[in-house]
Amino acid sequence: MTVDEDVPTGTEATAGRENAAYAMGRSEAETERLIRQSGFYAPFTRRLFERAGLGPGMRVLDIGTGAGDVALMAAEMVGASGSVMGVDYSPDVLETARARALRAGLSNATFVEGDAGALKLDGGFDAAVGRLVLMHQQDPAKTLRSVAAKVRSGGMIAFQEYNVTSRSMVVYPPTSLWERALGWIATALERAGVETEMGFKLHHTFLEAGLPEPRMELNAPLGGGPRWGGYEFATGTLRTLLPLVERFGIATAEEVGVDTLAERLREEMVASNGVGKPPEMVSAWVLKP
Numbered sequence: 001m002t003v004d005e006d007v008p009t010g011t012e013a014t015a016g017r018e019n020a021a022y023a024m025g026r027s028e029a030e031t032e033r034l035i036r037q038s039g040f041y042a043p044f045t046r047r048l049f050e051r052a053g054l055g056p057g058m059r060v061l062d063i064g065t066g067a068g069d070v071a072l073m074a075a076e077m078v079g080a081s082g083s084v085m086g087v088d089y090s091p092d093v094l095e096t097a098r099a100r101a102l103r104a105g106l107s108n109a110t111f112v113e114g115d116a117g118a119l120k121l122d123g124g125f126d127a128a129v130g131r132l133v134l135m136h137q138q139d140p141a142k143t144l145r146s147v148a149a150k151v152r153s154g155g156m157i158a159f160q161e162y163n164v165t166s167r168s169m170v171v172y173p174p175t176s177l178w179e180r181a182l183g184w185i186a187t188a189l190e191r192a193g194v195e196t197e198m199g200f201k202l203h204h205t206f207l208e209a210g211l212p213e214p215r216m217e218l219n220a221p222l223g224g225g226p227r228w229g230g231y232e233f234a235t236g237t238l239r240t241l242l243p244l245v246e247r248f249g250i251a252t253a254e255e256v257g258v259d260t261l262a263e264r265l266r267e268e269m270v271a272s273n274g275v276g277k278p279p280e281m282v283s284a285w286v287l288k289p
Helices: 028-052 069-078 091-104 140-148 176-191 198-208 230-247 258-272
Strands: 059-063 083-088 109-113 125-131 151-163 170-172 215-219 275-277 280-287
Touching: 028 069, 028 125, 028 151, 028 215, 028 230, 028 280, 059 069, 069 083, 069 091, 069 109, 069 125, 083 091, 091 109, 125 140, 140 151, 140 198, 151 198, 170 176, 176 230, 176 258, 198 215, 198 280, 230 258
Parallel strands: 059 083, 059 125, 083 109, 125 151
Antiparallel strands: 151 280, 170 275, 215 280
16 A cells, blocks of 8 residues: 655655655565555556547656556557656566566567666657656656656656555544554655655646646545455555564554464454555646647
């Protein structure tokens, strides 16, 4: 229930927070979590791309591509006559993205290591996209402005960001373990310097980046019952965040009990006949003047 993909700026900690380049770290488990996370939010990303006008033949820049989920979706939509360049700073996760593109037969998707805001890329992209990127930047508007400069006039710019606070992650009816788990996640991200309401701040960020007022919408998955994937999703997030949870004194590893957490969350929700809502995903898109 956390962050998916990033383009870090290497900024120093401010206001007592940790460097927020990428709070989740990079590991095989984190890559698996990213792919699982995409399963929850892929329908909303496809909806954004369709509404924003992504289509065949377009040349797309995907920043903070991570394991490649957004880039691969875009590559399918632009077809063989189009192309997608995914950029990420982590060479290991890019190897995963390349392997997934190869398995999917998407030769129109390429992946480049680096910071998309600083790379010397040819301009004239028809679209720039990013999911769960700006929430990791010390200056999101500066990052967005730099990326937008690589898009041609009339091209599309579309981003999605979380609201990932204790208010935006909800379980109904409230239950004790879920309340604690969601609180651990939200607090760890906030303490790590992640902008946990970046979704709501997209409107201002687009304007500050010199772009027109964006069109926006908010979506969120919802689920419950014994087979819902949200239990593993929440547990995977806490597994990745556990070093921060312990470092900040939010909870101990014994309190979290990550090895049995998914089953305990499942039992609690099923017993309450409840439902859970992971973080909200806010979409914003414009055509560049």
